[in-house]
Amino acid sequence: MSTYVERFPAEAKVIRSAFYVSFVSLAIGALMGLLQTLHRTGMFEVFSEPGTYYTVLTTHGVFLVIAFTIWFLVGVFVWAVTTSLDRGVESLRFTWSWYGLMSLGTALAGIAILAGFVDDWPIVGDVSADVLFTFYAPLQAHPMFYLGLAIFIVGTWVAGVDWFRSWWVWKQENPDERIPLPTFMVLTTMLMWYIATLGVAVAVLAFLLPWSLGLLETVNPLLTRTLFWFFGHPVVYFWLMPAYMMWYLLLPKISGGRLFSDPLARVVFILFLILSVPTGIHHQYLDPGISEGFKFIAMTNTMFLLLPSLLTAFTVVASMEHGARQRGGEGHFGWLKALPWGNPAFTGMALAGLMFAAGGFSGMINAGMNINYLVHNSFWVPGHFHLTVGTAVALTFMASTYWFLPQLTGRKLFSRPLALVQVVLWFVGMTFMSNAMHRAGLLGIPRRTAEPWYDGFEFEAGVGSVGELNAQIALGGTLLTLSVAIFLVVVIGTALNGKSSEIETSVIPEPLSGPEDSPLVLDNLKLWTVIAVVLVVLAYTLPLASIIDRGGLLGPGGRAFPMSLDSLVVLAQLATEGALPR
Template structure:
C-alpha cells in the first residue's frame, strides 16, 4: 500500500502542535544567530585579533551571549522538542491551543524585555544597562526590565510544563494500566526537576533582585542571591541536556539504523538526574568564604554520583548505535563504526556531540573536585568546559536534530544534506580548537570574564606552545563556530521556505530492544520520585542557607559574609525551630 504524507509527517497529523514547535524554534534560532555574533566579537576582542567595540561594552556582549544562548536558545528549543515529543508519544494534541500559545507568548515577551535591557547598555543615553553576565546574582545590579523579563520567561516555562502534564493526565484517563511512553516520561521527569530547581532563582528574582533594582529595598544579601542562583544554576545544565538525551535515546538509534538498547535504563537515567542534579549546586561556590567547608565537601561527594547516569547513557547510546551498525552490515569489534550513516548530518552531528560530551565530562570532574577546582575556578578553563557541554553536547545536538525535526513540522525536505554535514563538522572542528585552547589557557592561569586578560609586568607561561598560539586557536575556533551557525541558519531557512514534500522525512521511531515491560512499575511513580527529590534538596540546603542568613546580615544583607562553620548553621536552625516551638506552646497555653 502506498504511503501518504499524512502517515508520515507530524505537521499533517498535529498541525496546531507543529505551529507551536515552529514558533519556539523561530525564537530559538534568532537567539542563536544573535548570541553567536556576540560570541565572535568576544573571541576576537579577547585575543586582540580584531576590536570593534570598547572594552567596557565587552561585558554587554558577554551578558547577551550567555543569556541568549544558554537560556533563550536552549530552552525555547527544548520547549519545541518537548511539545513534539509529548504529542507524538501520547498520540494526541494539546488540551488547549490557547494555553499553548499563552506560554509561548509569555516566554517570548520575557525574552524581548530581557534582551532590550541588555542591549540598552550599548546606548548610554538610555540609562539602561544589564551587564550582569549570565550569572545575574548580586552585587551586580541590572535594570528592572532585565529581571522582570526573566521572571516572565520562567513563569512561561512553568506553564509549558503544565501544558504537557495536562496532556499526560488526559492520556492517563484513557490508559490507566499503561506504562508512560518513554518520550513523555522523559519530558515529565525533566519538568519536575525544573519545577524544583527554579524555586531558587524565582525567589531570588521576585523577592530580592526586582525590589532591589526598583529601589524598594536598600540592599540584598549577595551570598544568598548567589547561592539561590547556583541552586538553579547547576540543574539548568541538565535541563539543557535532557532534550539532547531525549534525541540520543529515541532518535539517534533510528538514524543509525537500529533500535534503542534499553528503555528501562533510559528511565533510570532520567530519574537519577531528577534526584541528583539540584542538591549539588554548592560545588560552584568552593571559593565562597561564607559557606562552611563541610557543606562544600558534601556537595563534591554528591556531584561525583552524577557520573553514574552519564556513564549509563554512554553505554546505552553506544550499544544502540552498534546495533544499528550491525543491522547495516557492520562487522568486527571496531569496524562496525564504518557502517554508520556518517553522510547524514543529523546522525553525524549528534554522534560528534556525544563524543564532545565525554571530553566535557572529564574536565567536569576537575571542576567538581574541591582542591583541584581552586586552581582553575576563575580561569579560562571553566568556559572551555562549558563550551564542551552546553556549547557542543547540547547546541550541536539541537542543530543536528533540527535537520530531522524541522522537515517534520514544515512538511518540506531538508534543503541540503551536504551543507548540513559541512556545518556540523565545522562546529566540531571549531570547538576542538577553541575549547582545547581555553583549557590550556586556564592551566596557565589566564582569567575568564574579562575583556583585558593581560597584566602589566606579568607574563603567562604555558608548558607547551605559547600564549600567542592559544589566542590564535581561540580566535580561529570562534570564527569557525560563527560560520557554522550562519550555514545552519541558511540551511534551515531555505528548508522552511521549500516546497512541500510527500515524504519529508521518515518520522517513525522503532520500539526499543528491551521495552518498559522489563522494568519495575515503580519507575513510573512520579509522585514518589518528586517527594524524594524534594527531600534531598531540603537535606542539602537547609543548613547552608541558614548559615548564610545568619552570618551574612540576614535576608537583605547589611553585613559582610564571614567564614561559616557547620555548627553555625545548625545552631541557627535549632534556635529558629526552638523559638517557633516555644511561640506555638505560648499560643496553645
C-alpha cells in the same frame, strides 16, 4: 500520514514558532561570540571602549543558554508529548498562552540587555543589564531584566502544566499503560525544573527585583549567589536532558537500530531528577561563608551525578552499534564505519556525544573540591561548558533540527551536504577553541575578561605560548560562527523549499528492551519527586540557614552597584583618583 505536520498541524506551528525564536537568539548570540573571541584574544580591537565587551558577553550568555536552548527544548517537548501520547495538546489557547509569556519575558530581558549598547535613552534614561548570565549582586541590572527573567520562567512553568495536563488526560484513558518514554522524559525533566527554578525565583522575586526597584536598600550577596547556583547548576540538566532525549530517541532510529534499553533510560532520567539540584554549591567551592563540610556534600552528590551520564554513554553507543550491526557492521571497531555518517542529523549528534565525553572529563575536574583551586573561574571553565552546553546541547539541537524541520514543515531539507559540512565545521571549530581554552585556563588566564593582559606580570605557558593559544581560540571561534551561519542558511533554505512527499516516517522504533522489562516503581513520579525534594532539603537547609544566620537576609553589604553608570564618569573618577596606571 507519516510526518508530524500532517498528524498535528496546529502543534507543528507552535513548535516551528518556538524554533524560530530559538534560532534568532542563536544568530544574535553567535555574532556576539565572534566579537568576543576576536577581542579578548587580541586579534582585533573590536571595542574601543572595553566595557562594551561585558554587554556583548551578557548578550552572548543569556541569548544562547537561556533563549536559544530553552526555546528549542520547549518545542521538542511539545513534539515528544504529542507524538508519544498520540494526542494533540488539550487546549491550543493554553499552549499559545505560555508561548506568549515566554515571548514577553524574552523581549523584556533581551531589550534590557541590548539597551546597554546605547548609553542614554530618551525618557527612560540609562537602561542596561551588564551583569552577565549570573547577575551576581551587588552588580545591579535594570528592573526590566529581572522582570523579564521572572516572566520567562513562569512561562516555562505554565508550559510544564500543559504537558502534565496532556499526560493526565491520557492516563485517564489508558490507566494500565506505562508512560511512553518520550513523555516520561519530558515529565521528569519538568519536575526537576520546577524544583530547580525555585532558587532563582526566590532570588529574583524576593530580593533582586525589589532591590533594583529601590524597595530594598541592600541584599545579601552570598545568599542571592547561593540561590542562583541552586538553579544555576540544574539548569545545565535542563539543557542537557532534552539533548539526551534526542540521543535516546533519534540516534538509534537514524543509526538504523533500536534503543538498547528503555528501563535504563528511565533510570537515567530519574537519577537526574533526584540528583541535579542538591549540587549547586560545587560552583561555590571558593566562596567564603560556606563551610568545607557543605562543600564536600555537594561534591559527593555531584560525582554521583556522573552516573546517569556514564550510563547514557553506554546505552546510546550500544543503540548505535545495534544499528550499525543491522546495517552489516562487523568487528570490535569496524562497525563504526557502517554508521550513516552521510546523514547530518546523525553525524552532528554523534560528534556532539563524542565532544561531551571530553567535556564530561573537564566537568569531573570542575566538580573536584580542592582541585577547583586550579581551575576556578579560569578560561578552563568556558572551555568546559562550550563542550557541554556549547556542543553536546547546541550541536545536538542543530543536528536534530535537520531531522525535525522536514517533519514540522513537510519540506525537504535544503541541502544535506551543506548541513553535513556545518556539523563537521562545528566539531573542528570547537576542538580548536575549547582545547585552547582549557589549556589557557591552566596557565591562570581568567574567564569573563575583556582584555586578559596585565601590566605587572605575564602568563607563563609551560607548553607552547599564549599567542598560539589565542590564535587557536580565535580560529575556532571564527569557524563556529561560520558554522552557525551555514546552519541558518540551511534552516531558511528549508523553510523556502517546496513541499516534498519523500520525508521519512517520524515513528520511533521500539526499544530492544522495552518498558515491560522495567519495574513499575520507575513510573511513580510522586515518589521520585518526594525523594528529590527531600535531598534538596537535606543539602540546602543548613547552608542557607547558616548564610542567613551569619549575614542576615538583607546583608551584610549588598549596596547596589548599578551597571548603568555612565562609563565615562567611572573612568574620569578613576583617572582623578589616580587609581589606574594605564
